[in-house]
Amino acid sequence: MNPSDCRVLIVDDHPMQRLLLGRMLAALPVREVVAASGGLEALELIENGARFDLVITDLDMPGVDGMELTRRIGELPAPPPVALVSALDAQILASVGTLSRLGGRALLTILPKPVSIDALRTAVAAIPDAVASPHPRGTPSTPRADYTVDEIAAGLDAGQFVPYFEPQIELNEGHVTGFEALVRWLHPRDGVIAPGRFLPQIENTPLMARLTDAVLAGALDAQRGWRDVGLTLSLSVNLSPGVLTTLDFAACLTSAVLDRGLDPKTITFELTESNAANGSAVVLENITRLRIKGFRLSIDDFGTGYSSLQQLSELPLSELKIDRGFTARMLDDRVARAAVESSLRLAQQLGLSTCGEGIEQPELVRQLRWMGCERGQGYLFSRPIAPERVLAWLVDWPQRRGALVEEWRVALEA
Numbered sequence: 001m002n003p004s005d006c007r008v009l010i011v012d013d014h015p016m017q018r019l020l021l022g023r024m025l026a027a028l029p030v031r032e033v034v035a036a037s038g039g040l041e042a043l044e045l046i047e048n049g050a051r052f053d054l055v056i057t058d059l060d061m062p063g064v065d066g067m068e069l070t071r072r073i074g075e076l077p078a079p080p081p082v083a084l085v086s087a088l089d090a091q092i093l094a095s096v097g098t099l100s101r102l103g104g105r106a107l108l109t110i111l112p113k114p115v116s117i118d119a120l121r122t123a124v125a126a127i128p129d130a131v132a133s134p135h136p137r138g139t140p141s142t143p144r145a146d147y148t149v150d151e152i153a154a155g156l157d158a159g160q161f162v163p164y165f166e167p168q169i170e171l172n173e174g175h176v177t178g179f180e181a182l183v184r185w186l187h188p189r190d191g192v193i194a195p196g197r198f199l200p201q202i203e204n205t206p207l208m209a210r211l212t213d214a215v216l217a218g219a220l221d222a223q224r225g226w227r228d229v230g231l232t233l234s235l236s237v238n239l240s241p242g243v244l245t246t247l248d249f250a251a252c253l254t255s256a257v258l259d260r261g262l263d264p265k266t267i268t269f270e271l272t273e274s275n276a277a278n279g280s281a282v283v284l285e286n287i288t289r290l291r292i293k294g295f296r297l298s299i300d301d302f303g304t305g306y307s308s309l310q311q312l313s314e315l316p317l318s319e320l321k322i323d324r325g326f327t328a329r330m331l332d333d334r335v336a337r338a339a340v341e342s343s344l345r346l347a348q349q350l351g352l353s354t355c356g357e358g359i360e361q362p363e364l365v366r367q368l369r370w371m372g373c374e375r376g377q378g379y380l381f382s383r384p385i386a387p388e389r390v391l392a393w394l395v396d397w398p399q400r401r402g403a404l405v406e407e408w409r410v411a412l413e414a
Contacts, residue, residue, distance in 0.1 A: 006030040006124055011042040011057035024117045039064025043072060052080045053127055059086035070107055081108035083123045085115055112332050119332060122360050125379060152198050156210050160186050163219045164384035168377045171369050174401040178234025181219035182384050212240045222387050224260045236268040245282050250289035264294035272300055291316040320347040324358025331363060344371045362407045
């Protein structure tokens with residue numbers, strides 16, 4: 001989403017703060033800025049039908065404060081993402097972020113005061129991801145009233161769910177190492193639909209396994225197509241929690257890969273932290289069988305779950321992915337930076353490769369490289385790409401790569 005398309009609501013009880021934030025947003029520029037002097041006024045605007053792409057609210061306000069406002073916005077059928085602004089201690093802000101993830105709230109990011117225009121630009125750039133995944137993975141969520149389970153089932157029957165591909169980039173020289181497959185719904189009426197509008201409705205139903213099968217088949221077919229034109233690119237695919245509880249899942253998956261003549265060593269299956277460490281014997285058997293067959297296994301969104309270090313050390317993992325919730329905040333939040341640094345140090349000690357998600361700025365590349373992160377993905381490199389456009393993007397990448405590598409090398413030298 002371009003900043004010029006955004007409608008932003010500022011909520012702050014201090015007129016000067018509203019004025020300063022409004023001026024910075026106008027400089028991006030955004031399409032429209034609306035100001036409210038408190039949480040109650042903001043709720044009245046939203047509940048009376050005003051639509052916003054982003055709500056930026058102070059945390060500490062009289063009456064309805066930022067925490068209550070975020071919670072009540074999250075209870076709406078289609079909540080806009082929220083950015084909290086505060087000068088409070090970083091550890092208090094980290095607790096607010098944890099509370100928001102636990103409650104499945106609409107929190108996009110926390111912006112320490114004084115807020116910079118770069119931080120605002122990053123928050124606006126993150127809006128599409130927040131809309132695509134309105135609730136953190138692994139937290140309770142309320143299905144949005146966009147599409148019914150029957151409509152989703154009909155879309156699966158019609159083959160309308162396909163993988164889009166987000167590039168994964170080696171952070172030293174900027175080479176493309178592979179792609180992560182991300183599901184999209186090619187709706188005949190509504191166009192390309194992000195997963196946040198259909199996943200919550202089916203996450204605990206048999207349709208989730210069907211969706212996983214559809215995305216996996218499309219991703220494997222795409223990788224075979226890349227191989228057929230001489231490209232050796234890795235593929236990462238997310239596995240939904242339910243599929244790993246089927247005893248013969250690993251065997252069926254292995255057959256699907258080998259039948260296409262693909263090499264399991266080039267394929268990584270991404271597991272959420274809570275799913276990988278849930279203690280189920282069947283899940284652990286499937287995970288172990290996949291590793292025995294040569295597949296790579298990655299812990300996705302590391303640091304957002306509740307697994308113990310002992311559980312993680314006992315899993316046959318290949319990779320650790322740093323959650324975008326940490327990378328997005330690490331430039332301004334010492335707690336987030338410490339979490340990223342310790343996670344990368346843990347990965348190195350366990351012999352795991354590493355990948356940082358949600359990279360939006362060259363400075364993030366500099367910091368992650370310095371900490372030892374090997375690969376990254378995010379909008380700095382590309383948004384998810386339609387399957388038919390991947391080869392064209394690969395042709396264009398070397399020219400873009402040169403400019404980007406030079407930019408983050410300048411940041412490194414600075």
